[in-house]
Amino acid sequence: MRLFKLLLICGAFCSPLLSAAQAQNTSSAKAENPAPPAAKPAPVDIRAFFGISRARAVYSARISPEGRYLALLTRDNEGSDLLEIRDLQNGTVRRIGQEFALMMSNLKWINEQRLALTMRQRLVDGSANAFLFMLDADGGNQSKKIVLGLIKSDSFRGFNSFWRVDTGNENDGALVLGRQLLVSRVESMARNFLIKVDPFTAEESYLEHGVRVADQWVLDQHQELRIVRDNDGLESRIHYKAPGAKEWKVIWRGPYGTEQDIYPLALENDQHMYVLSGKSGYERLYRFDLTQGKLLEPALFEIPNYDFDGSLRFMQGKLAGATFNADEINTIWFDAGLRQLQSEVDALLPQGRKILYPAHKGNKKAVVLQSRPHAPGHWWLYDNGKLEDLGSSRPEIDPARMASKELRHFKARDGLNIPVYLTRPPHSQGQRLPAVLLVHGGPHVRGASMSWDTESQFLASRGYLVVEPQFRGSSGFGVQHLRAGYRQWGQAMQDDLNDTVQWMTQQGYADGKRICIAGASYGGYATLMGLIRDPQLYRCGIAWASVTDLQLLFDPIWGDMSDKALRFIAPEMLGHPEKDAAMLAAHSPINLVDKLRKPLLLAHGENDWRVPIRHSQKLYRALKAQDAPVEWVSYPKQGHGWTSMQVELDFWSRVENFLKTHLAESKLDATDKPPVAATPAKTE
Structure with a gap:
């Protein structure tokens, strides 16, 4: 929908492939000396997704x-x-x-x-x-x-x-x-x-x-x-x-x-x-x-x-x-x-x-x-x-090695229909997988489609189920779905993410003890609020170009919204800076730092006008002061998103290493609890 779209962020399925071990003819193997399973193929080189191709690309x-x-x-x-x-x-x-x-x-x-x-x-x-x-x-x-x-x-x-x-x-x-x-x-x-x-x-x-x-x-x-x-x-x-x-x-x-x-x-x-x-x-x-x-x-x-x-x-x-x-x-x-x-x-x-x-x-x-x-x-x-x-456009990507994708729906706790895109890792059976809950920015935009998406395919190529909910406030699904997200930052919009976690674990898609929440801009904000509000649901978080202070969005010095947007659009969609000051403060991550204790990868571009780097810098300093487990990287000459292939390659390499560390089975301990949501999510 074009109704008040406040943008905080600046176009057939393939079945999972059988592994070589599954495909081999087992009748020739001797019972007393079975053949060892074939080695799992090496992951696709990260440069095929984000780097400079070694072959000519047409875009x-x-x-x-x-x-x-x-x-x-x-x-x-x-x-x-x-x-x-x-x-x-x-x-x-x-x-x-x-x-x-x-x-x-x-x-x-x-x-x-x-x-x-x-x-x-x-x-x-x-x-x-x-x-x-x-x-x-x-x-x-x-x-x-x-x-x-x-x-x-x-x-x-x-x-x-x-x-x-x-x-x-x-x-x-x-x-x-x-x-x-x-x-x-x-x-x-x-x-x-x-x-x-x-x-x-x-x-x-x-x-x-x-x-x-x-x-x-x-x-x-x-x-x-x-x-x-x-x-x-x-x-x-x-x-x-x-x-x-x-x-x-x-x-x-x-x-x-x-x-x-x-x-x-x-x-x-x-x-x-x-x-x-x-x-x-x-x-x-x-x-x-x-x-x-x-x-x-x-x-x-x-x-x-x-x-x-x-x-x-x-x-x-x-x-x-x-x-x-x-x-x-x-x-x-x-x-x-x-x-x-x-x-x-x-x-x-x-x-x-x-x-x-x-x-x-x-x-x-x-x-x-x-x-x-x-x-x-x-x-x-x-x-x-x-x-x-x-x-x-990416000639070094072999489609046969990429992930399948599907669109599913479930009912949130209040009955609202939530569309969800699932990208399943290749060579997987799609059950009890480590998962990344990828939250789109905007937030009032269409966040995903049944088309190629480099980020979700890269994460799936590393063995993660990628889950992209089109939570309330997302556009493309009618007026009711869009307006249900107005003035709900950190509230009902966040509930939809929690309900998504419960739904995907109840369906057996995700391992409830190995879920990381991630996103940019509004998605970064939702990542931080997820770790603060519902730490039992997530092992870790990845947030880049993130909003951390809702009141700061209304400061004409620290943002690029016009006077008209600040006076009419933002109060309608986000909340009034004076009348709703208490609500905005209560749902700003910068005011809730003491509750953020899960591992966090935080990144920001130094030339970001949409969500200036001050948002992340303030949060990082506060977290370091409390010795919280946070990794920080800032990128010179980058704005609200990465425009350099070198920066993209560096960032997603960091993401890969971060997930490998924090979603590994060996990192789990007896204190980890399965996800719990306030009200069971209903499946359609």
């Missing part, structure tokens, strides 16, 4: 509108990102690399002969600038524009940032960017604009809309601005300018952040636009009448028991389909030709879900992203009935 691909050119974003064995452009007619390949590039992303063909992408450049202080980089298919006529720049002053910190605005066409010959002049804690200083960028010269022109801080824009097929949405923290407004009109008109008003709120997506024509609304209890796709200013029933598209969490797919200016995340990522095509194209690809690639990025309608060419829970994203080129393997 994005797009085909040109008419299907002549193929653009690939690749990474070589030295960690350098490269752009490859292939001419599918004559077979020539051009490789373009920029020395300053930290990462390339956001490929887009502007027309048949020109494309654009984003490139990030690391600066000396660890921050990064980003460029909109444009070039011809032959590598010539290169131009660039800075689209992300750090702003520093004595009174504020912020960004001069841009983001691409979807104009309703897959390829439309223009680039339209939203520009946030300042992401500041002082709302009155913030401004945003809409800019049309010339794809050849990078010159910009402003599209006027008269709204100081808009949160959504919609353009027509001619790249003319027609819809603007804004809010004042209490009320949302949709502004509309009809074709040929000079003045903007407010055509809809509604309560901000509620199920009655409306989120414009794209224009269908001069009379209707496509919008999202949660009025039914789930976020669904509707038409909206621009002349009458009202939502039109029934919904155009809905997913039973799920919010619409995805994107609309346009082809030549018309809505052709939608890609969405329900049980797993899928695409529905409204266009008959694209439905046929999808069925042809599915017949050639029967495993997993396939996301198509086709050339123009009528052209039987498409780039295909194959998504499977046990395999990293794999790219293919479909060309008139034939598939070409383009490569994997």
